[in-house]
Amino acid sequence: MSAPGNSTRAIFYALGANLGIFAAKLAAALFTGSGAMLAEAVHSLADCGNQGLLLLGMKRAKLPATPDFPLGYGKETYFWSFLVALMLFSVGGAFSVYEGLHKLGQPEPLEKPWLAVGVLVFSIVLEWLSLRACLQEINLAREKNSLWHWFKESRNSEMIVLFGEQLAALLGLAFALAAIGLSMITGNPIYDAIGTIGIGVLLIVIAVFVAIEIKALLIGQSAAPTRRKEIEDYLHSHPDTMEIHNVITLQLGPEIMVSVKVGMDPELRTGDLIRQINKIEAEMRQKFPEIKWLFFEPDNHS
Numbered sequence: 001m002s003a004p005g006n007s008t009r010a011i012f013y014a015l016g017a018n019l020g021i022f023a024a025k026l027a028a029a030l031f032t033g034s035g036a037m038l039a040e041a042v043h044s045l046a047d048c049g050n051q052g053l054l055l056l057g058m059k060r061a062k063l064p065a066t067p068d069f070p071l072g073y074g075k076e077t078y079f080w081s082f083l084v085a086l087m088l089f090s091v092g093g094a095f096s097v098y099e100g101l102h103k104l105g106q107p108e109p110l111e112k113p114w115l116a117v118g119v120l121v122f123s124i125v126l127e128w129l130s131l132r133a134c135l136q137e138i139n140l141a142r143e144k145n146s147l148w149h150w151f152k153e154s155r156n157s158e159m160i161v162l163f164g165e166q167l168a169a170l171l172g173l174a175f176a177l178a179a180i181g182l183s184m185i186t187g188n189p190i191y192d193a194i195g196t197i198g199i200g201v202l203l204i205v206i207a208v209f210v211a212i213e214i215k216a217l218l219i220g221q222s223a224a225p226t227r228r229k230e231i232e233d234y235l236h237s238h239p240d241t242m243e244i245h246n247v248i249t250l251q252l253g254p255e256i257m258v259s260v261k262v263g264m265d266p267e268l269r270t271g272d273l274i275r276q277i278n279k280i281e282a283e284m285r286q287k288f289p290e291i292k293w294l295f296f297e298p299d300n301h302s
Helices: 007-032 035-060 076-105 113-142 147-153 157-186 190-219 225-237 270-287
Strands: 243-252 255-263 291-298
Touching: 007 035, 007 113, 007 157, 035 076, 035 113, 035 157, 035 190, 076 157, 076 190, 113 147, 113 157, 147 190, 157 190, 225 243, 225 255, 225 270, 270 291
Parallel strands: 255 291
Antiparallel strands: 243 255
């Protein structure tokens, strides 16, 4: 079984990095008048707010179950993650495109461009360190699978959002550095405007991919395919189960619900059958500790 990774550690690491990057970018944008730099500053500020929302979602997901929410609040983390994806699309992407179009219509020469370059290089270093911390946690979960496979199959919405954010941030910084560099070399500020638009388009594309993955979790996805297969294989191999009729799993934040219908020895007395079911349930909870709700139904047909 793969380790889940520490989402909280990765989020706090990213939050600290983005606060420092935002302050540096904003100062550089005010001194240089760079639209690309201003777009990057707004992006970093939005990232700080986004990481706060992810932490809020993780805290809310731990609330105990109530009569109105009998399966708990685990899926609330998906709501806040989806909201972050929307903010990445609107506050980050849409603002950058707007700022770029404005600069394209009214290009202005850059002031103190070397300051902007220095801040961008500083930001790239911090963002790379933050992304590396995120990847360390992701690698614990994905094992030998590709990043794309992990992104498509992961049920950890916070890490999906955080990875998308930080990838967009690092690529956006590269766009901004290239845009300012071309403006310095050619003396034409239009490259700064084009770079700003490019950053916006990049953020929008990544936000859409992230939103699609979180939407699936909001609707109600099963446990990760590998985990689901492990549960099915366990039931198939258990000596007290004769036939597996149905296995349903549902991911609810960090926990899962499992409902199974299995064929068992029809000659068993009621008391013995109950004891066998309790034994299987206890073994399943020990082997798969993320199972919070387990519904076990013995039957002789599917």
